[in-house]
Amino acid sequence: MAGHSRSRRVIYAALAGNLAIAVTKFAAAAFTGSSAMLSEGVHSLVDTGNGTLLLYGMHRAARPPDQTHPLGHGRELYFWSFIVALLVFALGAGISFYEGVIHIMAPEPVVNAKVNYIVLGLSFLFEGSSWLVALKEFRRQKGRQGWLQAVQSSKDPSVYTVLFEDSAALLGLIVAFAGILAAELLEIPELDGVGSIGISIILGATAAFLARESKGLLIGEPASPEVQRQVLAIAQEDPAVQRANGILSVHVGPEEIVAGLSIEFEDHLTAPDIEACVERLEARLKKEMPQISRLFVKPQATGTWERRRKAMAEASEES
Secondary structure: OHHHHHHHHHHHHHHHHHHHHHHHHHHHHHHHOOHHHHHHHHHHHHHHHHHHHHHHHHHHHOOOOOOOOOOOOOHHHHHHHHHHHHHHHHHHHHHHHHHHHHHHHOOOOOOOHHHHHHHHHHHHHHHHHHHHHHHHHHHHHHOOOOHHHHHHHOOOHHHHHHHHHHHHHHHHHHHHHHHHHHHHHOOOOHHHHHHHHHHHHHHHHHHHHHHHHHHHHHHOOOOOHHHHHHHHHHHHOOOOEEEEEEEEEEEEEOOEEEEEEEEEEOOOOOHHHHHHHHHHHHHHHHHHOOOEEEEEEEEOOHHHHHHHHHHHHHHHHHO
16 A cells, blocks of 8 residues: 555646646746647646546555455556546647647747746746656666566556656657747747647657556556566465466556466365365465465366466467
8 A cells, every 4th residue: 555655646746736837838828829838738737637537546446346346446547547548649649739730730920938938947847846756756666677677567557657747748848848949039930830749749659658558457467477486486385285386367456466376286185175275375475465366276287287388378479
């Protein structure tokens, strides 16, 4: 739960900044007539809504298992993260592209450009503060992994979604500044619209990446190799286990893993002995690895497991 608290702090910081910035940008766009500034206002408004959806997803995911969802509701967070990616693309990128095209087709000179520069500067300061909060938390989570590897292996989309949104926002501010400045200095108002299209490209690329990562989590990703090794080591240490063959696992939430163990038990064991062994494994995993929310054990000969594992590996290569 501590991880969820830190994730919420990252989202709250982003929400506070984005809401204030969105209002300021819209006011500046109405005052100056800047297309790039209007696109930036839409961007900040979308980010505000996205933060709210992520908090809603975390709230829904925290509900306990019930009869209709026996494995819990952890994937609610993955679903809403996917919706966030779609909104970044449909609303953020789509409206920015539309505004850019309209402004290029019917250009209007930007008036009182200094207002835009002041708003962009303040926005960069506030967005940068939110970005630093998200960056600090993400660096804590990633450990020694590379940046891209950390995102791909992460099972908690809330922090890296905010980090990527804030990164896109900072890049968008730079593009908006360049578009407005170029339009003013060169007296080519169409360049303001080009800035909007540039912002839409940044948002579209961000949305595509976030959607790809959310898709993997929705379909189901396994526990990390380290977690799998720990589970197998714990199982192998039990005196009733001849060999812990392997594990099939899937994340149903950032800190919720469903695991299926293939175990070859000692030949002399009775059914009650095997049942007692399974109970010992469940109790130990609950104590040492609480992220294993559900454990299923299948008595299976090693040879049978190896044949099925090989078949799965071949099917994976073919796909």
